[in-house]
Amino acid sequence: MTKTAWVFPGQGSQLVGMGVDLLETAIARERYHQAEEILGWSILDCCKGELEILSQTLYTQPCLYVISAILTDLLREKGCRSAVMAGHSLGEYAALYAAGTLDFRAGLKLVQRRAELMDDASGGKMVAVMGFDRDAIDAAVAAIPDVVLANDNHADQIVISGSPTAVDALLASVKIKRSVPLKVSGAFHSPLMAQASQEFSEVLQSVLFRDAQVPVIANVEPTPATDAATLQERLMQQMTGPVRWREICLALTEMGVEEVIEVGPGKVLTGLVKRTCPGMKLTQMGTLANLAAYTSADSCVEVA
Template sequence: MKTAWVFPGQGSQVIGMGVDLLEIDRAKATFDQAAEILGWSVVDICQNDQVKLANTRYTQPCLYVIECILVDALKQRGVLPDAVAGHSLGEYVALYAAEVFDFETGLKLVKYRAELMDLASDGGMTALIGFDRDQLAAAISDTPDVVIANDNSTAQVVISGTADGIAAVVSKIKVKRAIPLNVSGAFHSPMMAAAASEFGKFLAPIEFHDAKIPVLSNVAPIATTDGSKLKAQLDSQITGAVRWREISLQLTELGIEQAIEVGPGKVLGGLIKRTCEGISTVQMGTRSDLEAVFPV
């Protein structure tokens, strides 16, 4: 069976996530290594601090560390995917899973990315559920400073931009639900250009190896193993849209029959099910999930 691993991003975090992974071989060493790099404990925050866990500066590294531990546990069980993809922050875990860079390199990138995004203070994001896509496209075309940031499925997108721009778009369309997101800025939009420029300087000297597993990136969802392409695509990600609907469709094109969501929650599995016929989904977010599906 052809399988893809997909990795959730910010918004999937939940208090208590990852704590049971301490019982997995080598996980404690990874948590300890992360604490040295970050200067704080992923386990402590995930176990005890709901406020910090919801803060971008902490959310993104926590998700990266936990998802990487799950990747390692799957590989230790002899399990490998035929393709990988991650939603926003999750793309860093996909690149780690494909051995484009090592754990430490990825965590340092995620740490700096999270700090830059946490400092963003202009604009915001709103999720739209149940809308006419043509009507939405026309409204965005007529409204400055608003873009589709996450194209998740035919029925769900996230728009990003100025508060006035978002309000104007929502007023011009029929939408079942419009949900403002608790984020500090207009992520995945041109309003993140300053953060993206700083991140690009940090990213530039880092070596990306060719991937050992094909990766579908957010900004260019065609599977590739070319390390230079993957680096350029990651460099564009902070301002570029997350094209998850297209990634889901590409999984079908690749002949993927099963998507394993590696990390907390079931959001990506749900999006894939709504977009693709014939792809089953599996949740892999805890030690019990691992043991149930891939017993040692």
């Protein structure tokens, strides 16, 4: 049997029109209705609107969570199971839902509050960096205050985060091939998010976490875990801690995973997995057509 991992995308994977085809299913109709009751606005209307609005943190994060959760439900309905879950930043919430640690409503309420706090953040800067000497980057991060390595996506792509002055100083001090400023309001996954993280932790502590039914690999500590308290603590650390995606990919290989399924819009994560784990079977699961093709090929497997 193929040992499969489900991975869930984060902010940056949003696409206009995503999730609209899912409305053909009863599961999606119910989830969209529940989401509108919680959020006070329509996921579908937002996804059918303009990219500029959809790409605002306040809307992007709930939309991605809900669509990933629906796709998870549809995979389960077809008898599909995964041996391990992981998500990139926001995607960790969908991973925890898929693992049975959070219920749908609790997860969405957390994502809504997270999005509000991150949308309100200001005074920070994030830049994606490609083509660099890793030792030089690490040395610069250690030497320059108020800048961190926020996302370690693969060996040749990272994201740095911090105060604008510190980020610019790092970029000026290290030879790189390409840099792309991210359209975000704050220095996400850095200590500059400490105040927002503290506010969010108070909400997080009030939510019931259950032991995961399958292991979840967290962003800040890329080792598989099922214990509810451990997973909750790791999620608390996420807003100020790094996304260690490269190490997550390596952990999947160490666990004997043979196929990675990206459960959500786009193919960002499978692209990153491909760079770190060549030879891994990769599958996108963002549409009903993807689901139909996957299940008609008898690809659903149950691996403990």
